Structures are given as structure tokens and as C-alpha cells.
Amino acid sequence: MVKFSKDDSSVVVVIGSGAGGGVVGTDLALKGIKTVILEAGKRHETHDFINDEWDSFSQLAWTDQRMTSGSWRVAKDFPQLPAWIVKSVGGSTTHWAGASLRFQEHEFKTKSTYGNVQGANLLDWPITLKDLEPYYAKAEDRMGVTRTNGIKGLPGNNNFKVFEKGAKAIGYKDVHTGTMAINSEERDGRPGCQQVGFCFQGCKFGAKWSTLYAEIPKGEETGKLEVRPESYVLKIEHDKTGKVTGVVYADKDGKVQRQKARVVCLAGNSIESPRILLNSHSSMFPDGLGNSYGHVGRNYMRHMTGSVYGIFDKPVRMWRGTVMAGIIKDEAMHNSSRGFVGGYEMETLSLGLPFMAAFLNPGAWGRSFTTALDAYENMAGMWLVGEDMPQETNRVSLHSTAKDAHGLPVANVHFDDHPNDIAMRNHAYKQGSAIYDAVGAVRTFPTPPYPSTHNLGTNRMSEKPRDGVVNKWGRSHEIPNLFVSDGSVFTTGGCENPTLTIVALATRQAEYIADQMNKGNI
Amino acid sequence: MGEQQPPKLTRRDFIASSSIAVGAAAIVISGSALVSTKESWGLEVKHLSPEAMSTLIQMSRDIYPHDRLADRYYAIACKNFDKPDLKETIEEGIKILNKLSQTQFGTDYVNIGWEAERTSLLEKIQTTPMFQALRGSLVTGIYNQKEVWPLFGYQGASFEHGGYIDRGFDDIDWL
Numbered sequence: 001m002v003k004f005s006k007d008d009s010s011v012v013v014v015i016g017s018g019a020g021g022g023v024v025g026t027d028l029a030l031k032g033i034k035t036v037i038l039e040a041g042k043r044h045e046t047h048d049f050i051n052d053e054w055d056s057f058s059q060l061a062w063t064d065q066r067m068t069s070g071s072w073r074v075a076k077d078f079p080q081l082p083a084w085i086v087k088s089v090g091g092s093t094t095h096w097a098g099a100s101l102r103f104q105e106h107e108f109k110t111k112s113t114y115g116n117v118q119g120a121n122l123l124d125w126p127i128t129l130k131d132l133e134p135y136y137a138k139a140e141d142r143m144g145v146t147r148t149n150g151i152k153g154l155p156g157n158n159n160f161k162v163f164e165k166g167a168k169a170i171g172y173k174d175v176h177t178g179t180m181a182i183n184s185e186e187r188d189g190r191p192g193c194q195q196v197g198f199c200f201q202g203c204k205f206g207a208k209w210s211t212l213y214a215e216i217p218k219g220e221e222t223g224k225l226e227v228r229p230e231s232y233v234l235k236i237e238h239d240k241t242g243k244v245t246g247v248v249y250a251d252k253d254g255k256v257q258r259q260k261a262r263v264v265c266l267a268g269n270s271i272e273s274p275r276i277l278l279n280s281h282s283s284m285f286p287d288g289l290g291n292s293y294g295h296v297g298r299n300y301m302r303h304m305t306g307s308v309y310g311i312f313d314k315p316v317r318m319w320r321g322t323v324m325a326g327i328i329k330d331e332a333m334h335n336s337s338r339g340f341v342g343g344y345e346m347e348t349l350s351l352g353l354p355f356m357a358a359f360l361n362p363g364a365w366g367r368s369f370t371t372a373l374d375a376y377e378n379m380a381g382m383w384l385v386g387e388d389m390p391q392e393t394n395r396v397s398l399h400s401t402a403k404d405a406h407g408l409p410v411a412n413v414h415f416d417d418h419p420n421d422i423a424m425r426n427h428a429y430k431q432g433s434a435i436y437d438a439v440g441a442v443r444t445f446p447t448p449p450y451p452s453t454h455n456l457g458t459n460r461m462s463e464k465p466r467d468g469v470v471n472k473w474g475r476s477h478e479i480p481n482l483f484v485s486d487g488s489v490f491t492t493g494g495c496e497n498p499t500l501t502i503v504a505l506a507t508r509q510a511e512y513i514a515d516q517m518n519k520g521n522i
Numbered sequence: 523m524g525e526q527q528p529p530k531l532t533r534r535d536f537i538a539s540s541s542i543a544v545g546a547a548a549i550v551i552s553g554s555a556l557v558s559t560k561e562s563w564g565l566e567v568k569h570l571s572p573e574a575m576s577t578l579i580q581m582s583r584d585i586y587p588h589d590r591l592a593d594r595y596y597a598i599a600c601k602n603f604d605k606p607d608l609k610e611t612i613e614e615g616i617k618i619l620n621k622l623s624q625t626q627f628g629t630d631y632v633n634i635g636w637e638a639e640r641t642s643l644l645e646k647i648q649t650t651p652m653f654q655a656l657r658g659s660l661v662t663g664i665y666n667q668k669e670v671w672p673l674f675g676y677q678g679a680s681f682e683h684g685g686y687i688d689r690g691f692d693d694i695d696w697l
Contacts, residue, residue, distance in 0.1 A: 155692060357661050363657075
């Protein structure tokens, strides 16, 4: 494997190896550009993954300290775990469920479509669906998304069958096993899904797309990509002209290293990316890099989420098979007659017994709780995921006292639900329960949001510099060779699981960076 | 603080001489060990008093009551608390619980016959650090015991069996 010198100032340094960083890094290498990916986590391969929820959580999750504030329930239930995301090569593409959905046209222009929503900091994206369509098509092909490119859908498991029957019984039409980046049959050198379950714990067969094994190795084969695991980024440095020059990180022994760079692509997710920018403050950029207008860290979004579990009088065994191969799209449109703007998706979901005990109703005890778990075998589950309102005060900031092992402030994630989020969640809970009631549920449980998996928006994309952090290419409005390549660039969140859009944007950005480098503009 | 309540002293003396079944958990204290004659297991306590451990086990069952789970699963979950640095918190918390219990029911917590009466006491202490620590620890202490999983029907790891593609991922037959 190629190794680049830390003094080589001609390399592009990518921070993070997930859906954004793993794709940008791989694509740049495929275009012949020398690239170093710095990844905070270790490199675990598919054979290292563990079919055990807590052991896998210890292996893959980002458990470095983070803090929370605000009225969201996660702050009470999981005060130091605002997000359930990954610290490992492949980032959260090791953990994700595989749901791959395109944004709807109106979701790129929410301000124009929804109008003035009090307390919401809506803004139209500087790009449209039309701009992204070719890249969605490329992303679907490279990821092998089912129901695109002639790839057949996944078969429905027990959990899906209950979900589908209930959905149709209450009149939903657009119900199927999803557009999933999980092979329904062998493709791209990876096998078809073996219905293992444990999608969240890393797919041991590699049937689910992940940058870890579906992208990064292709980049490494070119000899242009070096992935450096256990490289925890501390700050990005710049010169007198305000261009970034390199990245300072702690290696696996905690030793501080400095990798020079021609271009930096930041893809540490919507919590670490703004934290790195804020921690990179200097006399020239006293409020952090790219933060002259004060937007870095703001408009943190996490999607309106919740779950509904239903208990039946006979077994379902929802844990068997693909976790999220099931979707109802009938509520995804914008239709304000429901009492809220934006829409939501309903998707099958299952948790194993250990996580069900932890997440069904955190903090609850006594028989009303344990009789639900007694019926675990007879349970079906779904996840509700919808567009949440960006709010300026929902924010990733530097905590005033808590510091990491290197003495840098940890991230604080502040979040309050917007009234629109609450109205949407209540609607979704009601619909979810109705679905299970329609197939004879004896009890249903509206389950509160888990720690965030869809972290978005803290370095938002905007047409005008005063409205955001990056432009339509994900390029910093003020630092020409600094790019942001992850979900933090989302201007607004849409209601779709974000990975496909992150990959499409990263593919598009890699093309742009290569073009600008060829032209000598960066 | 260190002074024993007279009823407790009396009970301890009695236990030492004859050993008795304490409370609904039907666990016998013998020296520094807890013994379940019904389930044929014993648990040696190193730091906590055996009375404290038997109270913890009863509390655990009352916090997460599953009639299908034998006492030993709760006992295993409580072993985490047999540590020198937790001794004071736990024993102090139990003292408070028993004081409440004595006031209201005229007996120690473990000797109350009805679950509803015991949980009414737990509700009064549910915001205390001792209760919160116990409840939080039980979430993994009970539900992450692999031996418990089959009792709920959960099948655990499936990769080594080739997943469920040929083992019933879509075998639901009652819809």
C-alpha cells in the first residue's frame, strides 16, 4: 500500500472515511490524485464484525465524550451519547441500514415551498434535484441500489409482511421492500443478502454497501490512496493568505503529527466536522475556520424520528433478516393539511433483545415495561423518519469545560424539537399504530427517538456567503481549498435517509475538485 | 450511621444461627453466601453484606419483573455491585429503603409479600443515585445475558448459521 510523506504538500487530505470522505477519497484516487484519508477509528474488516449488539457497539461506535443540552429527550436519556454513529474505517456506512432514497424536488427549496415557518431557519439549497439527478444515478449504480438499474428488490421478511399487510389495510399504496444498497443478488464482487439481521453491527457478508469494502479498496488499488486509521484530527492549519496548508492529528500512540495538504476535505460528520472547524480558530479566524458569518455548527438537524412497535398474539420474530427492507412512502410528500410541513417515511426496523431493553422506553421500569419485553418474540417494529426544521439555536458548539484526551473542548449538541417536528411525530405515531392495529396488534408502543443517526446541517450549503458555510460544491465560502464533504452541508434535511444524497454530493464534489486542480485553480 | 437498627441485629443473629428464607425471592443466607435451594445455586458475596445482596436481587426482580426468569439471572446481574467502592452507596440506599419499609409495612423490604407494595417503596426512591445506578446496570446486566435470550425467543448471532435465508426469515404463517 502506498504511503505518502507527511511533508508532501501536493496531497488532498480527507478527514473521515464514511459516505462522504470514503467516496471523495476513493474518487480522487481513481482520477489519479494523491489522497490521504485520516480516520479517527481503527480498521475493522467484515470478518471482525460482531453479531452482538453491545459488543459491536463497543467495537464500532463513537463513544468519545460528547455533551448534550436542550429539551430533546435524548439529552435526558443519553446525556453523553447524542449520536449513534461510528468511529471505524468506513464510518457510519458500516452501521447504516442501507436505505437509499432520492430527495424530492421540493425538498431542495423548502423556503419557497413551505413559506415562513415561525422559528425555522429554512433556506433553499443552491442546487436543485435536476443538478443532482445524474449523480443520484451514478450513486445508485455504484452502490447497487435495489429497484434501480434493473436490480430486483429484496425479499420481505416477517417484520415486513406484518408492516405491508397493515399498511395496505389502512389504504397505503406505495409499500415495498425499499430501494436498498444491499445486494439482492451477487453484484460488484459482493454476495447477495443472507438475511442475517445485524445490519447495524456491520454486514459480515459484505452484501450491504460500505465504503470500507466497496469503495476504499478500489481507491487503494490505484496506488494513489492512503488510508491512515487511528488518526484523530485536532485542527486544520492555514497560511497568511488564508488557505489551508495541512492537518494536525494525534496518531494511535497519541503522538501529534502534521500532514501537509494542497486541499482539505472535511468529512467527520455533522458533529465532529463543525467541532474541528471551531477548534481550528486562529488569530486570522478567531471564531473558527469558515465561520465569519457565525453559521458553523448551527442549524443542526437530526430528522424527526421515533419508532412504533406492535405486539401480536403470535410470533413475528422481527429480528430475522434485513433490518430495514420495508418502506411506506405515502406520507413522504408535503401536504400541510396534516398540520405540519414536510413529510416522513415509515421503514421497518428491528432491534435485538439487548437494544430493545435499552431503547424501548429508556428509564422505564416495572411491569408495564417488562410485559412488553415478555412479548419480544411477537413484536413487529417500524422507524419513522421525517424532515425536521432547521433552527439556528440547534447547534453543535464547543463545550465550556469538558475536554478530550488532547485537551480540546468536546462537542456539545443542543437540540429542541420544533413544534412542526412534534406535530409530525404525533401524526406518524398515530399512523404507525393504526398499521399494526389493522393486523390485530394487542398493544402498540410509540417509542422515543434513539440517539441521532442522521446528523445533518451544521455546515450548511448556501448560495450567499452570509447564509451558510459552504457553496454549492461544498467549498468553504471563505477558504478556497477547504471543502466539506459530509451530511453537514445539507441546507435542509429532506425526509429521506441521507446517505444516498451524501454519496451523490461527494461524487459531484470529487469531479469538481479534480477539475479545479487540473485548471490550476486550487 | 454505623449503628445497626435493633430489628436488623435481631434478624442477623437469627440468620447466623439457623438460616432462613428471606422474602419473596426464597433465597437463604448462609454465612457470607446466598443459596437458592430451589434453583440449586450459591453466590458468595465478598464486599456487600449477604442481606444487602439479597435485597438487591429482590429489587432487581421488582424493577424488571419477568416471571419466566429464575432468581439466578437476577443474582448474576447483581454481582456487579459486590465491589468495595459501591458498598457504602448500596448499603446506605438499602438502609433508607428498609427504613421506609419498616415505617409503612413494619418489616424489611425483602419480607413484604406483595410486589405492588414493594414497588410502591421503589417509586419513592427511584430518583436516588443508588436506584438509578442499579436500574441502569440491570439493562445490560439482565438483558445482555446470553442465557436469558432464548427465554424471550431471541436467537442472538446468526452469521455462523448462515443467516436466516434458509432458516425462516419469512416464515410467518398467521397473517
